[in-house]
Amino acid sequence: MLLTEKIQGWISDPPPNYLFEITDTSLTSVSPRNPAAQGREVLTERGLSVSPIAPNLLKPQLYRDALRRVLPPNGTKRLRTALVLPDYAVRMALLDFEAFPSGETERTALLRFRLRKSVPFPIDEAQVSYSIQTQTASQVEVLAVAIARPILAEYEGLFTEAGLRLGLVVPSCLAALQLCRPEQEELTLLMKAAGATLSVVLLERGRVRLIRCLDLTDNESQENRSAADIVLPLLQQTIAYSEDQLGSGVGRVLLCGFGLETEAVIDVIARELGMASAPVQSRFGTASHDNAGLLGLLERYAA
Secondary structure (H helix, E strand, O other): OEOOOOOOOOOOOOOOOEEEEEOOOEEEEEOOOOOOOOEEEEOOOOOEOOOOOOOOEOOHHHHHHHHHHHOOOOOOOOOEEEEEEOHHHOEEEEEEEOOOOOOHHHHHHHHHHHHOOOOOOOHHHEEEEEEEEEEOOOOEEEEEEEEEHHHHHHHHHHHHHOOOEEEEEEEHHHHHHHHHOOOOOOOEEEEEEEOOEEEEEEEEOOEEEEEEEEEHHHOHHHOOOOHHHHHHHHHHHHHHHHHHHHOOOOOEEEEEOOHHHHHHHHHHHHHHHOOOEEEOOOOOOOOOOOOHHHHHHHHHHOO
16 A cells, blocks of 8 residues: 655556545546546535544445445456545655665654654554655655554545555645646645645655645634635745745745635735736646546546
8 A cells, every 4th residue: 555656657557447536525536548537426415524633534434325326337346446535634744864774664664763753643553655755875855654544544444345456545735746747847836725724835846845734724813714815824934935945936836726716816826926826737627626636646547
């Protein structure tokens, strides 16, 4: 079970038969062999409460029923599957090392040691994955992803119970980076909303330079504020970090998951910061909080 692989060049041999993205209100699915036939099952009620430490699935039967409606009737035992998870269910971090061991056991132990004080769950009981982003003689930069095993098991169980073979599990914002044209040289800022959470990613030529996922419900001052009012200070903080710590200004801002408030956010960014911004685009359909990660995987796997 993999949580993430390299941002460019995900490896799955052979490719998945199905891609799924799960949110609190929907289950979106598609076969990479037929990307035009995307299915979106909207739940009759909220099905999960995303958390890195508490059970996520409130109504697992809603997802079981949705899976039955989208899967082929002739059996699923041989179908390989990739799953996109809500960002806030996992923890993602950039870690620097002077040296990185060559053995996987030693690497995992070192990652657990470094993550121990920064994740809200017992790291020894977590699933940990990583990608080496840069490596020189004196420094190794690693993008690490961790998830509590009981929470991973909740999501995994939905699909294994249906007879599917789950081979890749990836947080939505990392999968969606394929929609950001990561090969571009300019520094890209992705702001991806999903319900009450907001993921912020700085991407430079395929390299993640900053990654955060914020739960906005923890801040009472956010109540009754528009998406634009919430986004603006976070955007200003991230731009300041980029200039101060990375020595480079943000070249473009991409937005995802803001729905009907997207234009208002674009207008505020232009008025207050003098910057142009735009929604994330996909050649396979409109990207939203329900399917941005799935569309990102399609960029890699579509026939």
